[in-house]
Amino acid sequence: MEKDYTEGKTFKNDDFENSHPLKGEYEDCRFLDCDFSNGDLSDCIFVDCEFLGCNLSLAKLTTTTFRDAKFKECKMLGLRFDDCNPFGLAFSFEDCILNHSSLFGIKIKKTIFKNTQLQEVDFTASDLTGSLFDNCDLARATFERTVIEKADFRTSYNYSIDPENNRVRKAKFSVRGIAGLLEKYDLNIDTSF
Numbered sequence: 001m002e003k004d005y006t007e008g009k010t011f012k013n014d015d016f017e018n019s020h021p022l023k024g025e026y027e028d029c030r031f032l033d034c035d036f037s038n039g040d041l042s043d044c045i046f047v048d049c050e051f052l053g054c055n056l057s058l059a060k061l062t063t064t065t066f067r068d069a070k071f072k073e074c075k076m077l078g079l080r081f082d083d084c085n086p087f088g089l090a091f092s093f094e095d096c097i098l099n100h101s102s103l104f105g106i107k108i109k110k111t112i113f114k115n116t117q118l119q120e121v122d123f124t125a126s127d128l129t130g131s132l133f134d135n136c137d138l139a140r141a142t143f144e145r146t147v148i149e150k151a152d153f154r155t156s157y158n159y160s161i162d163p164e165n166n167r168v169r170k171a172k173f174s175v176r177g178i179a180g181l182l183e184k185y186d187l188n189i190d191t192s193f
Contacts, residue, residue, distance in 0.1 A: 066091045
């Protein structure tokens with residue numbers, strides 16, 4: 001069975017909640033203020049698509065393909081990106097809320113997270129080599145056996161990363177973030193000096 005193909009279309013204010021609206025492949029499409037919450041995006045393919053102001057919370061992503069997808073000002077609570085098709089998986093996030101989502105075990109090198117809430121996100125066993133975490137809140141995010149080599153955390157905060165349990169070579173951190181690297185030692189670090 002051949003999948004539907006849509007190119008260059010803009011979807012605006014569409015409410016896809018509780019339905020299975022999107023089947024097929026979407027290339028160079030824009031989704032503006034659309035509601036996908038609790039929807040099923042399984043087996044959909046999104047190539048060079050933009051999601052602006054959308055709600056994708058708790059959407060089902062079984063074998064969903066995202067290639068060079070951009071998410072901006074989106075609410076994306078509880079998403080299982082680890083269920084996505086791993087081939088060519090690439091996306092960026094700006095001004096988004098990804099709290100309680102899972103990126104467990106996926107390879108997403110050079111991913112950009114900008115001004116994004118990543119509270120309680122599971123990055124366990126992921127490869128985030130060269131990724132940028134610009135002004136992101138990583139409170140209670142899980143980094144375990146995670147590759148964050150050459151990643152940039154200098155402007156992010158609330159992270160707790162154990163350098164002994166993650167690959168951190170040449171990762172960038174600010175002085176104010178040092179406490180997040182030493183948390184397991186239960187030290188009192190005075191940053192007033």
